[in-house]
Amino acid sequence: MNPRLDQLHPYPFQKLRELLAGTEPNPELAAINLSIGEPKHPTPGFIRDALVGGLDGLANYPITQGSDALRAAIAGWAARRYGVTLDPASEVLPVNGSREALFAFAQAAVDSTRHGRRTVVSPNPFYQIYEGATLLAGARPFFLNTLPENGFTMDWSRVPEDLWDSISLVYVCSPGNPTGKVMTLDEWRTLFALADRHGFVIAADECYSEIYFDEAHPPLGALTASHQLGRGCRNLVVFNSLSKRSNVPGLRSGMVAGDAEVLKKFLLYRTYHGSAMSPAVQAASIAAWNDEAHVLDNRRQYAAKFAAVIPLLRDVLSFDAPDAAFYLWARVPGGDDAAFARGLYAQQHVTVLPGSFLARDAAGANPGKGFVRIALVDTLDACVEAAERIAAFVTEAA
Template identity: 60%
Template sequence: MNPLLDRLQSYPFEKLRKLFSGIHPDPESGHINLGIGEPRHPAPNFIREALTDHLDGLSRYPQTLGSAALRETIASWLARRYAIPAPDPATQILPTLGSREALFALAQTVLDPAGHGIVVCPNPFYQIYEGAALLGGAEPYFVNADPALNFACDYNRVPETVWAKTKLLYTCSPANPTGAVMTLQQWKKLFELSDRYGFIIASDECYSEIYFDEPPLGGLEAARKLGRDGYPRLIMFSSLSKRSNVPGLRSGFVAGDAGIIRKFLLYRTYHGTAMSETVQAASVAAWNDEEHVRENRAKYAAKFREALPILQQAVNVTMPDASFYLWAEVHEKTGLSDTEFARLLYERENVTVLPGSYLAREAHGENPGRNRIRIALVAEPAECLEGILRIAGFVRQTRHP
């Protein structure tokens, strides 16, 4: 067996199952799951109809490159969304089966397993980044999110000896779990580092369409603003899962540096990750429609307006820049660690939240997720409100003296 598999940690939700082992909440209260970031608004009917109208695609093997129609649709969407020239559909865009598998596969494409390189990751982070680094034969290096910097990563603290060995850097904006959005100056810093040391930037932007004010700045958009035509060493990842409430569709794309896309296509041809023509047709319909996305955003915004004032009376939490998460500090008000809080909340209130320490690693003397919880406001409004009210009531009962 591949010995690198032994280096992988359990996924956060496996840790959560172990944390909850032996607990049996009162079933009459009804379980409310605010722990998993799975969109639970209904999938739009027109996407369902597009699937059923193109079932003949199931009788053919799809091409890894995807259809010209899908790539052209994605290019047009990128141009509209980020006010940039449309990327070349033939060389700068590649459909993927959502963003998760692509984030993993890119590392296997660009890392030299004999090179003993470094993959720089934000901390807290999406665990796929770590697994991709380890199984690609590299070492992850974690840069802690700083609450004093709106949870930005301070890359000035990374030693030159680390940058010299870095082959790939993952960034997530809007971030999971903090919701922080990178600024143009932060992008400029990353691009300067990439130019100096030659590493590739993987920009995870799967939460880009869940925002409350101005649309978040994207990696390609930042590159164009800074005169980086051709997007050197930059690949962005996007998905319909959050934008269109279709996580089961497994539809996304990568876009950016044509040279990297060319090698990524070669890898994926062997990897067997071609998107069904049926899903491609539904994806074209989804990327071409913005009305359902605006309605989706409005629904999230209403939930935040209702939930945040209640939660702020109980724990330390602020409005995120974007995404559908609340990143709350719970120890100061309750005296409980994040794992203790999650376990007792489940036992007493039948509400699931995710301990922040499960989303981070001990790095530079701290785990930046410790004593925080991630709350995903993904359920329907009434269920989210009930969950928040139960959390607030739980805190009142356990408030630290």
């Protein structure tokens, strides 16, 4: 077996199961699970209908590049959302969810033939796929802590100057998981300048981009920023997904867009990887990318939950309202995030994710320690009840 598999860490939810094993939750309270970012809003009926209507396509092998209609739908959405014109033939690829693509991209992007080009940078805390993809590509991760004192931004000045020319790939996540932080144009300008100077590729994970709270100010996307700065898509690849946007995590459908030369190589890799999207899933995806009404309704539901939950938790937990996404990244009393999560589960039957499970020790600290991630993915009533239970738990422990 590949010895690099031994470098992989247990997934955060495996660690959570181990943390809670043997703990009996309060039997008088129904379970409320806010630990995983799995949307609970109903899948729109028209997407389900399109999936069923596409079943005749199961008689054909799909091509890895996806249908012309699907790539045109994705390019059309990008034009409406980001104000950019993408060539559907060379600057867009459908993928089986952003998770699969974020992992696969590192396997194609890391230059394992040159010992000096084997560093991958990622935020810390982070989506664990970044680390696993890095390790299995034979690269070494370099973590940039995102902390309250720097506004949860990636501080590029902390990268040693002699490390830059060893970097093949930089993962960024905006809106951020778990902080909800959105990168500004100035932050993108700095990162693009570094990529142009040192020749690395940027993998921009934007799977939370459509969960935001101000319709007049959607989160700035990497494609928009790059085009505003006059650099096209050079060394930039953006990943997005229908899972959060359209409440279809089980559909496993997303997209990759950006630098045509990079995507040409990535398509070659994917042709061998066997990652073509089912024709039925393509049909459902076309319907989803072409409709915005259901996404607007989705945002309204999340906005209502944040408006109801934040006042209930403001006096018992320390947090900033996120720029976007559906998480609260909250500092817990006492600083022991694992003990907090275990106690909350036992006493109030509410599950949250310890922040330290989402991070690694870097620069002398685990930046997730003392935080929990609360995913407001359940119904409004369930989220409100969970917030009331969390407040009761903290108050009783004080």
